[in-house]
Amino acid sequence: MLRLPTFRYLEPRTLTDAVRMKVDAGPAGMYVAGGTDLYPNMKRRQQTPATVISLMRVAELAGRGTGDGGGVLAACRTLTDVAGDSAVRARYPAVARAAELVSTPPLRNMGTLGGNLCLDTRCNYYDQSYEWRKAIDFCMKKDGAICWVAPSSPRCWAVSSTDVAPVMVALGAEYRLVGPTGERVVSAARFYHNDGIDYLTKQRDEILVDVRLPAPDGWDCVYHKLRRRGSFDFPVLGVAAWVRWDRGRGKGEGGRVSEARIVLGGVASWPQEVPEAGAALAGSALDDDAIAAAADAAYKPSKPMDNTDFDLSWRKQMTRVYVTRALQELRARH
Numbered sequence: 001m002l003r004l005p006t007f008r009y010l011e012p013r014t015l016t017d018a019v020r021m022k023v024d025a026g027p028a029g030m031y032v033a034g035g036t037d038l039y040p041n042m043k044r045r046q047q048t049p050a051t052v053i054s055l056m057r058v059a060e061l062a063g064r065g066t067g068d069g070g071g072v073l074a075a076c077r078t079l080t081d082v083a084g085d086s087a088v089r090a091r092y093p094a095v096a097r098a099a100e101l102v103s104t105p106p107l108r109n110m111g112t113l114g115g116n117l118c119l120d121t122r123c124n125y126y127d128q129s130y131e132w133r134k135a136i137d138f139c140m141k142k143d144g145a146i147c148w149v150a151p152s153s154p155r156c157w158a159v160s161s162t163d164v165a166p167v168m169v170a171l172g173a174e175y176r177l178v179g180p181t182g183e184r185v186v187s188a189a190r191f192y193h194n195d196g197i198d199y200l201t202k203q204r205d206e207i208l209v210d211v212r213l214p215a216p217d218g219w220d221c222v223y224h225k226l227r228r229r230g231s232f233d234f235p236v237l238g239v240a241a242w243v244r245w246d247r248g249r250g251k252g253e254g255g256r257v258s259e260a261r262i263v264l265g266g267v268a269s270w271p272q273e274v275p276e277a278g279a280a281l282a283g284s285a286l287d288d289d290a291i292a293a294a295a296d297a298a299y300k301p302s303k304p305m306d307n308t309d310f311d312l313s314w315r316k317q318m319t320r321v322y323v324t325r326a327l328q329e330l331r332a333r334h
């Protein structure tokens, strides 16, 4: 049985105290929320914080609220809570859907929205016990020097495997961060970085406090997920598809798409937007030709590596299939 190492555990009650404790702990400190990602990683010694600062008792991170037409989701709300919130389901069904597709009920009862959006990247050579990783002399992401997936590569290609982040990028959500130098708001798209090690652009001590969702005013969004076991696994491909319908044309009135975004999860170290796919949809009525053009545009830059489940060439082909299905769902809902 894998055991947790010894560590110091702190439970601040305010954001100010949490940030101060993190700064005091230095690089050996880490935040934890539900712990469903961090604690398994600590058991496998992939992450080895000497001090763990829990965010779960910080009141500012637990609040609820979806007022004023726009949604504000506090970072420490559990995925079960977000997925079951009637206001989220009514206004932001893609967010609720992505949250309810994460793993299993017990993990959604513990796992939080913030932890999901800050989830560590994943790789078959990294998500292994210490002894397993030691046997291959480790890898660049932790304790080693080489990348076993792309040995001549100077960077790590571990995969962004969060279900909710692609939806946040597609929606154009904004994240509020609080750190030692104050508060700032960044777009979800700018929060992520295409590097398996430095996969977030946030400063080390910053806390993701809440997520601001745009008012639901004429756009729609869906999320589709590919995984081996439908009730359990991480995504090996996620597709978030967002469209804005022309103003003045209501539901069922045969409107056209004025803007669109397609964001892929599970194929790169960040949620990967494919602007060419969005462009292929602009001005269309989501007819079959436009959907085929968007699916083709998304297929080309989708370059899964051989470091998660399934054959990588099949995963790439599935990009076309899943983008098609997502766009067909959007068309059927209009």
Ligand SMILES: Cc1cc2nc3c(=O)[nH]c(=O)nc-3n(C[C@H](O)[C@H](O)[C@H](O)COP(=O)(O)OP(=O)(O)OC[C@H]3O[C@@H](n4cnc5c(N)ncnc54)[C@H](O)[C@@H]3O)c2cc1C
Residues within 6 Å of the ligand: 030, 031, 032, 033, 034, 035, 036, 037, 038, 039, 040, 055, 075, 076, 079, 101, 102, 103, 104, 107, 110, 111, 112, 113, 114, 115, 116, 117, 118, 119, 120, 161, 162, 163, 164, 206, 207, 208, 209, 232, 233, 234, 235
């Ligand atoms: C068997 C298994 C299956 C899983 N399947 C899926 C899946 O299908 N899809 C999926 O998306 N995830 C999956 N997960 C991962 C995980 O359970 C979820 O992503 C969960 O939402 C993580 O939230 P958490 O609160 O437990 O994160 P934690 O483990 O507490 O934290 C994760 C990371 O985020 C940081 N962090 C947490 N909150 C904040 C914050 N507010 N501000 C700044 N940093 C923060 C932590 O420091 C840590 O680095 C799975 C995990 C397991 C063990």
Ligand code: SF4
Residues within 6 Å of the ligand: 122, 123, 124, 125, 126, 139, 140, 141, 142, 146, 147, 148, 149, 150, 155, 156, 157, 158, 196, 307
């Ligand atoms: S992509 Fe390479 S460096 Fe990154 S975790 Fe996998 S083997 Fe390690």
